Amino acid sequence: MAETTLRVATDVGGTFTDLVYFETDRATGKQTIRTAKSDTTPPNFEAGVLNVLKKGDVDIASVDFFAHGTTVVINALTERKGAKTGLITTEGFRDVLEIARGNRPDFFNLMYEKPEPFVPRHLRREVPGRISYRGEETKPVDLSALPAILDDFRTEGVQAVAVCLLHSYANPAHEQAVAAEIRRLWPEVSVVASHQITREWREYERSNTTVLSAYVQPVAERYLGRIEEGLASADYRGRLYIMQSNCGVDSLRSVKAIPITMVESGPASGFWGAAELGRIIGEPNVLALDIGGTTAKCSLIENGQVSIKTDYWIERSRKSAGYPIMVPVVDLVEIGNGGGSIARVDAFGKLHVGPQSAGASPGPASYGRGGTLPTTTDANLVLGRINRDYFCGGEVIADMDAVERAMAPLAAELGVGITEVARGIVRIANSNMVNALKLVSLNRGHDPRDFTLVVFGGGGAMHGVALGQELGVRKVVVPRGAPVFSAWGMMMSDLRRDYFVTRLMEEDDAAGLDALVAEMTAHATAQFGEEGVAADQVTFRPLVKCRYQNQEHSVEVPMEPGPVDAAKLAGMIARFHEVYEREYTYRLNAAVEIVGVHLIASAEVGKLEIVALPKTGAKLEDAIKGRRMVDYATEGVHEAVIYNAEKLEPGMVFAGPAVIEDPGTTIVVHPGNRVSIDDFGNTHIEIRG
């Protein structure tokens, strides 16, 4: 038996492939962490993965746990590089995909153009047959038109077929018959039916989900196949786990069947990391904020649990309705504000920040790569929050002349100096991010003052304290390794699946609920069994979706796993009123109805246990790099002590104003804040009391 346990996570992004490597010495428990980065190598992505493993000096054959995350699905969608897709749907309804919900989010726009469906009208075809909302067949399905339809699809060069029929969430028999017939008539084509992805109602959302799933299927299958072969060729013999959007990992085989579930896996692993971090440091209620180059994303973790929903949309904004994807995705809000967001003054003298971004190229003006527009990063440099002499960990010389040139037109338009412009940019960016954090907290009935703010990504620590102060949180925590926190979260993930089924039931229907929970549990147990996970290793958490009769929106009420009897149901309904009141501030003396069940099934598969860092007895003074004047916008200019993050260790305590510099991020500590480093190297910043 080896003396060490090796865990590896690789994350394939659009530009770089990242590696995080954890080695735990079984005898001493000592942990070594290595990170590496290499170029992403499309279309032979496996080459980039093997390169980064080689660069990180990883002995692939002896790795115990291998997790992999990828942006291949979201990229195929946003770049429109998926397969040519056809849709088979219920007679009379091929335009569901185009009519969508008929709304216009940019609601003053007389010339609004709807997002174009991923399947054009001539490739949306119909079959007769109807199932009622109760799941009863009211008209048998007629497959006789399929051969001609498939001939047309072949002629048109269709590569993937989506099947979505009305009310298939209640009874998938017709969909199964259609899919089976397509496979019989055309074995080579990629086919997916809606019930394989979701058992929830709403035909537009489900149709679109099925279409997008079919659209990415061939691309993702090819990708996963190549990664698998690449690792096999390097003698990896273990299992490969793929990061999912529900904060869990899943087996390669299962992800290959429904790859659309990878769509938001990047942000999901970061938020899972925040939940796990909260568990380790005893902070179960976390507001998590990830600030990257172009966007900021946030999510709320309550009592250690991430919230998983099936109300996820891509490309949705104030200007566009976007496209729904009804798969389990961590409940997050994303806004177009990151380090690279561009500031501009409009024709009426108003300052805006984002959503346009300078991107990786040319990047912020300060990168000196030809960027001429001022960004949030540039503003942070002007204010002395980022060290102009230690920019990007010292790898880039900040081009402050370019920054001044970029800011000068804004200063002229606003009639103020460069510093005032920079303060304005930071204040507007913060205001945008505070509103996003309110959306995931206040708008969902949570008081941010009851939460700890965990910030990560390259820009999280720069803005975290200012945001935390405005929201009134007690404490801001910057995790050790904040810039690679997503990969860290991946390493902490369980094998997890979230099952959602819509089924309307009365509030006293114990037999009905029992049958549904039992059916879903058996299905999940069988699926985990196929992954080699024994039934007793699987943890089940059923959540019952309930609402007051006639309401639209339901809340999820947790219930103990196992059989449901009248007493257990009554207890659940009593808890519904509590959960409901917490979220909406009131309760009603009205009938309750059950809308369905969300079952979470998870099993630990080689998760990392983090151990405390050693203390060397180093002195705090030795971590001080110097002092400089830092502009805290509304709090004025103060002389701040500058610390080297790599020399801080557990138990160290100091006060703001301060700046902590790490090669990958900068932590801005405001006047009056108390800072302490915990046993695991995380930075805690106390804002209140």
Place this chain on the structure above:
Amino acid sequence: MLTRNIEVHRAGVARSGDAAKADPITTEVVRHALNSAANQMKRALVRTAFSPVIYEVLDFAVAIYDPQMRLLAQAPSLPMFMGTLNFCVQEAVKAIGGEANMFPGDMIMYNWPYGTGSHPQDLAVVNPVYLDDGELIGYTAIKGHWLDIAGKDPYCTDTVDVFQEGTVYPGVKIYKRGELNDDIYRMVVANSRVPKFVAGDLNAQVVGCRVGASSFVEVVKRFGRDEFRNAVEAMFDHGERVVRSYFESIPDGRYVGQGEMDSDGITDAAIPFEVVVEIEGSNVRLDFTAVPETRAGPVNCPLPSTISASRVAISMLAGYGEAPHEGHFRPVEVVTRPGTMFHPLPPAPCFLYGWPALQAIEVIYNAISKALPAAVPAQSGGCIASVVYWGTRQATGEPWADGSPHPTGQGAFKGGDGGTMLHISESATRFSPIEVWEAKNPWIMDRMALAQDSCGPGEWRGGPGIDFHFRMTEDTFITTAVERTKNAPWGLAGGGGARPNGVGVRFPDGRFESLPKTTRFVVPKDAVLELSTGGGGGYGAPADRPKAAVEADLKAGYISEEFARQHYPHAFAEG
């Protein structure tokens, strides 16, 4: 120039602070914070309401006002309600005897149509907001559509006075100093055919107002009263500049927009009318004085909705994509004549007030198109194509009611084909999923399909209309309110007209009865309600539509070959 019987209406120009003292960054942060508060109100309402007309159709308005009743922020909902809520706040406060009779914790219910601009079903809850020291900082208010408020029918197209249209709550306190006023509450529940729904929706309005109030207080506290007020003035001034600069770009002149309504619900006579848009520098004046006298049927539009329709039209043209506030309305002057269709006097019926209001929006665009065709699209289906359904469920004996607008084709514009969606006056509304509808209501939908050849031809073509077939599984009452069934949606700049709206019932024996406006019509079990919504007009000459675009439309089936040969012969020419 003003004659005695003409009234001119302008937005509030009162001042509470000094815009010059506001810094532009703080102003923007305050604007964000106020919009965030309004959005929190909306979310609380939508998540707690009982009626799909609130949570799916978004038939409500939520807004925050200052003590001068100037609009500070409004969340996206039904744009038509946008400019009317300030009248509700004013009238509700006046009705209870003014600020002196108003206390923290009070909530006022108000639905007198001549004060709200709507029919009695649209009920406003007004919540005065105070700081801890008792200073009034403004109001949060929500006007929502109640499914039934004990009018002669749940939804009417044939009323002859306002008292047939529903119970009136002329400004009464549903909460007094935080305590529920049980007498009023029991009146509310007693005066509805669907008491559970209205009780649930009233509760949702109260919850929403409270959520908004606490966020509003936070905003004022965070910035301090003076800085807050200065920022608000700067925000209004900015909005005013945005709208003024737009109208400066349109040539000065007097532009006459023409429109026509099908009928007043009582008689079948068409009602042509004109609205004059006068632009002078950055001022815009919308003149409704030449419209017909008050009608016998309920197509009269009370003054607040006439002003609102004008503001909606202007905001959509010139509002710069921002959530509207008082400043955007300042350059707009609305002129009306009491006793006319757009300024009726009590007790004229006004149940269908929304229909003339949305026709007015289209007519204003028709006028603007004469100044600058590229500024507006061709006409849409021109109506929200509304149907309301109700009855008693066979299995349970429970009363039920539902209602919805329906998507229509949208007008093409310079640079783009029209799509198919809800009328712009309902642009935030999401059309119900069929699967949810069939689970809730006693019908099966046989069909929901884009209608071939329904779109207006042009260099850019209009959006297609939709055919909806609802097969009833139990006897059901319907009220239909569908306008623009007689005239084709107009094209612009040489573009062609499109299919008009149509609605009726097909009986099991095959007979079809056209029913554009009908009240409490019984659709028997197995009969099919057939609604065919109109297409959008085309923009630019059809001969200029590229051949490839015509071929694509043919392949998609948006148009037939016959239609293509008729309107786009150039696409079939050799070579």
